[in-house]
Amino acid sequence: MSQALERTEGGWAWVVLLASMVTQALTLGFPPCIGIFFEDLQRQFQASNSETSWFPSILTAMLHAGGPLCSILVERFGCRVTMMLGGLLACLGLVASSFCQSLWALYVTAGFISGLGMCFSFQSSITVLGLYFSRRRALANALASVGVSLGITLWPLLSRSLLEDLGWRGTFLVFGGVLLHCCVCGAVLRPMPPRAAPQAPAGPLLPPKTPGPGCLVACGRAARRHLAFDVLRENAAYRVYTLGVVWMILGFPLPHVFLVPYAQRHGVSEHKAALLISVIGFSNIFMRPLAGLLGGFRDFARHRKYLFSMAVLLNGLTNLVCVASADFWVLVGYCLVYSVSMSGIGALLFQVLMDLVPTERFSSALGLFTILESISILISPPLAGLLLDTTDNNFSYVFCMSSFFLISGALFMVGGFYALQRKEQQARRAEAEGVRPTAAQEPSLSPTDSKGAKKPPSTEVTCVTSV
Known part of the structure; x- marks a missing residue:
């Protein structure tokens, strides 16, 4: 120890x-x-x-x-x-x-x-x-x-x-x-x-009375353990967040792939074009830890999901700068602002997920989350490449595509979280203004066990947000 x-x-x-x-x-x-x-x-x-x-x-x-x-x-x-x-x-x-x-x-x-x-x-x-x-x-x-x-x-x-x-x-x-x-x-x-495990009582080992689970049963248990489909089905906040992130990921990785070819196509030298990605990384050295620490403060913790949505919205709006101009110094300014929103997204992405799912289900919820996220990552660059092929290498369409997915994803998450918050507030208000049950009705709301002791009301509500 x-x-x-x-x-x-x-x-x-x-x-x-x-x-x-x-x-x-x-x-x-x-x-x-x-x-x-x-x-x-x-x-x-x-x-x-x-x-x-x-x-x-x-x-x-x-x-x-x-x-x-x-x-x-x-x-x-x-x-x-x-x-x-x-x-x-x-x-x-x-x-x-x-x-x-x-x-x-x-x-x-x-x-x-x-x-x-x-x-x-x-x-x-x-x-x-x-x-x-x-x-x-x-x-x-x-x-x-x-x-x-x-x-x-x-x-x-x-x-x-x-x-x-x-x-x-x-x-x-x-x-x-x-x-x-x-x-x-x-x-x-x-x-x-390793932690000290309790010693098993001495004695002969008896063979199991029932055969071990089959391959399909074992695969099903592993899927339930590492992929939280039940959380996706029952937790509305997790569902809104997952769908919003999967949608916005269709536009998020595109600048990383196409920024350098875009700059080179508009006359920026190869060294300066490569330097643009380094500008994003250098800014992230300071911005990403700062965003992570700010997201951990108590005053920001209650609104983390909205801060994440605002970072996604800023990221989408920033990409429109590349549509307006391809000048090197304009692109440097774009990279600096882009790094701010990118730092917020990277720092808050998994913190918000921790807020929306129970701690004991976080590992399996994360597994499903990353797999769905990877599907968007897989199809996003080829989809943008196909758009380039059909528009005679006009990179403006690629950055417009990126902005569309990011902005629409951010608005979807803000609207979804706000609707869930209003629904939860109305439920609390209705509960606070409700009439106290009579003595005859009280056992149905507070069931008793076999010994006659009252049990607390059921709290099996899976649609929980961090509000």
Whole structure:
């Protein structure tokens, strides 16, 4: 027990925090730099915008969709093994992609395999913080999120430099070695000492009287454990939030993929175009932890879902700047404002989810949430690429498309949450103004048990908000 207390919130916990920060920089910070390779891949494989867009969409979708599988591996093998396995898969995928001769092979290697490996490493780095931090968990998550901002800042600069000297194949080969450092980060995750379990009484082990569950039954139990379809069906607030996020995600990743090609198409040099993504990442270094800490304050906690919706609305309105002008300094200003809304979305996305679902169901609700989110991530860039192909590479339509999904998603969430809040207030008002039941009617509202003691009224209401 003393060993666990020494590690939890102690000196080694900060080493784990540093490893988590580096892992998030290597994994979650990588997809935004893919736009730098967009035109090179398009020329190499003689592909359309839509076909080339499938590569970053598959990579980012797997980074989110592998969450339930990652949680199973963490439960079975622990965070250390899962993170090291993720680093190995991410490395192998990118190294193999440097030898690809077709886009389909690139989808499998750099898209599917590397994306799944990044998911294992990234989500393990989030899970391990909950094991090492309790009182300072909010601070630890805020500091770890700085790694994402560092990755978004440094990956584009490294990509542009290596691309000029080595080409995209040599760059992906080097990136495979860089992502192998996730194994180093996983190696420093010391396993927490197991809790003392009560000893079973001595005696011979009897065989079970009933056969074990079949494969279908086991799969059904695993699905119910990791995918909260019942919460989606019964919790209206979770349903509004999930549908709103899935809709707005159709527009959210598009600037990360198409901003660099858009700037290059309008005469911005390759170095300056890559610098735009770094501007977003550098601003996020300061804005994302600040947004996370502000969202944790008591005065803001009651309105977190509305703050998230306002961040989504600001993100959508900001994208309209790219429709008006493609001047480099205008795009720099766009990136600065975009980073503010992006920080709010990234910092509040899972905090709002925690507010809307019970704590004991958060893990399964998160699993379903990330899978539905990954579907939107998968189809969003190819849909925008198809729009480019049909409009003669007019990027203005892409940013208008992004703004449409973000703005409409934000308005849907604000309207849905407000309607649920009004409905709950009316129910409370009706309950407060109701007539107190007579003695003859009281047992029907307060049922008694077999001993005659009164039980509290039933509270099986699943439509709960944070208001």
